[in-house]
Amino acid sequence: MNILCAGLNHRTAHLDVRERFAVRENEMQELLVRLRSIEGVSGAVMLSTCNRVELYASSLCPLRALDGFRAILSERAGLEAPLYHHVTPQAVRHLFRVASGLDSMVIGETEILGQVKKAYSMASDAGSATRPLHKLFQHAFRVAKSVRTETQITSGPTSVGSVAVELAGKIFGSLEDRRVMILGAGEISERTARSLQSRGVRSVIVSNRTYERAAELAAEIGGMALHFDHWEKSFADIDILISSTNAPHAILTPEKLTPLLRLRRGAPLFVIDLAVPRDADPSINEMEGVFLYDIDSLEQIASQSLDIRRQEVTRCESLIDQHVGGFLSWMRSIHSPDPHHLGRSA
């Protein structure tokens, strides 16, 4: 028995192509039935995400299975499928790398593991996963967990929005009751605020020199608009300030913040300064309870995290190699004759 992996991903196919081959959830069951009807295919698990469409199949004749898969995909999409393929042991290694996030566009991202689990669960429910595939996927989940806990492959955030979210989390813990104020309704501020909302922030105040723009953004993100002249009045109640005004000079200075901070009774304030030129005087970071991050420092952290992840790849690969060895031993054991059985037969 062999394991075949065949598919296309973000490295081999452009988004225009990938979207033609993507399989929707409601089409999955029917596709799995068709895949199992390919000659030599005993079991199939189909993984379809925005970055990849992949088949994992247990087959006695992998190349015939590959041809069958190519034909089905090409017929569905109406164009020739540019497939790569691997057979045991590379197919096993490939799945372990995919589940661990090593094959993802952003190395170490963890969303893929949930997607792999879902693909496996759908195949199991459809009765399409055979014993080697059950074992393979369960092993892949263990590998992903081990890679995640024993290395720093998931370490740190990798975009400005996620850096802001992580920093806010490291200051406040839960973000659910936190209040955010956006000063200057720019696009990056909006994205950052949305990232924070995705982590539970419910209250957002938007203040802009043009009130209409503030009202428009507030309506879009479910916040509240505030006249620019009044932003200081709400200062005592906010936890996170995202600033990106077009002011030619700093609007957040120690002189301005000192009396405002007194009203906060020591509560920490996270200032995200996305403006160029900067809205915040860098010296406010020295004030107690104020944590100032400008666009450069946010980008630096994102790039630092990616560097750490890249450095960890070798360690992850070596862990994965060990697990591939373990899985192959199991495969050999199910195919070798049982000595007890032979003994009884003799």
Place this chain on the structure above:
Amino acid sequence: MERIALLAATLFYLFSFGHTLYALGAGRFQPGRFNFIAMALGAFAQGWYLSLRGAAEHACPIGNLSETLIFLSWSISLIYLVIGATYRLSLMGAFTAPLVLILQIVALLLPDRVSVSFFRPNPWVETHAALSLVGYGAFGLAAVAGFMFLVQEGQLKSRRPSPIFHHLPPINILSEATLRLLWVGFLLLSLSFASGLLAHLAVAGGKFLFSILIWLLYAAILFGAKNGTLSGRRFAWASSLAFLLALILLPVIEHLSGRA
């Protein structure tokens, strides 16, 4: 047997500390399970030692400075095991292990003689002493949480956080943990004073003065935290330095109690 229990406890704490250092050095920031088990075994061994001493002395085993430090170290470990399991404060064990280990090693190095003057069969005296030491244990762990706050705050202020930053708890959570632990310690210390009064212990003299000084210091810190004058960094520094002062004064109090 007592010596074996004590050495076993030291080895478990040493293992916990060493494993944490190794894990952090290797870039693995989740030494939780091993650390937790080693700390639990260390606390068990200390508890075993203390029960043997208690049985031998027919009293709470805090008859000299060595025993007192072991009791204090045991209290810190136990409170950590409860807090660690309840609040899952990541890396707290990594910061608690060295403190517990240092107290344990100092206790091992001190002469192990028992002061006869202390042992009067009065349960209120023992309750007084035991409560105050468990209270100090809570203060010790508050100091650990405060120190962790200072490390994490330093990381946040630096704007170039090192890998440990991602694994330390949020500063707000550390601040809350510090506050709760200080309240626990303060209430236990207050109850200890109450039981001291019931035991008719002297409310004068150097020992009483030093003890009341520490109680007042923690009361001031808690008052400052409540009215907002002592928050964030200053609160963390205060909780850490107050425990350091309490540790420095502990031998003095022990000496004045006639137990050193």
